[in-house]
Amino acid sequence: MTIASSVLREADGWIGTPYRHGGSSKGVGCDCLGLVRGIWRALYGEEPEQPGAYAPDWAEAGGGDRLIDAARRHMAEKSVGTMQPGDLLVFRWRPSVAAKHLGIFAPENRFIHAYEGHRVMASVLVPQWRRRIAGVFAFPAPARCDAPPSALLSIYRRAGISPSKGEIG
Template identity: 65%
Template sequence: MSGIGGKVVVLAESWIGTPYRHQGAAKGIGCDCIGLIRGIWRELYGGEPEAVPAYAPDWAERSGEDRLVDAARRLFGEPVPMGEAQPGDLLLFRWRPDCAAKHVGILAEPEHFIHAYEQTAVTRSALVPSWRRRIAAVHRFPAIGRD
């Protein structure tokens, strides 16, 4: 694995074991799924992707907007087809088809992804059918220089 995807996977793996903390974004101290992506972004590009306003645990249910999908398009560009997903790609998940996307992770290999999961820590999980069918979008991290 090389290029940007390989770098993203290595960085995501370095976060494994970080405790779950709502709105956190600090490796080894605490993060939620959005904080994991923010931390990887900082390590890749040197700064926050954009200011993240405070959000409640039920933010996706209350807003009526698909803010996670909108942010992914702004920062990562248009989604790629699931059939073209590669290690290091960002995975967005919806709990139900009629709800906003509310969870994100990093594809580590075709059958596993890394994510910060509530009541646990950053972990590598099997991309079993119950997770796979909830994928709302796949995005690729922007290249760095010659990646």
């Protein structure tokens, strides 16, 4: 199983989770960032960093582009033209504001996301959403995570991947 298929399998398991700003618990409540945090924990264990406080308002000013900056620190950036199912999509509502929404690109031109007033759902990536994509990122292979070699085997197992000989030190 690939990382992308593991991401999609995990994201699919979150569908129906109620929206809860700041939450990241499958079946209990999450927002779009909490969905991604939960997927990360399921695949890699501990999150690489804590998000800190953030407002649910899409028009929040100041503070830089925290979501894109964090994705760049921990994931591989891609162009929109090369996005594949399992990739993280980062959305910006307007050019003058920070990116404030996340989703997982899924087959059949859909994406899985938590959206205020709804449960986690798969939506069609219609032009209104597509034009707001501010970044596309691939989840890292387990070996790219900052984990000691002894922890990598359990990361591979959680992701449902059998490591090749020599991949784990």
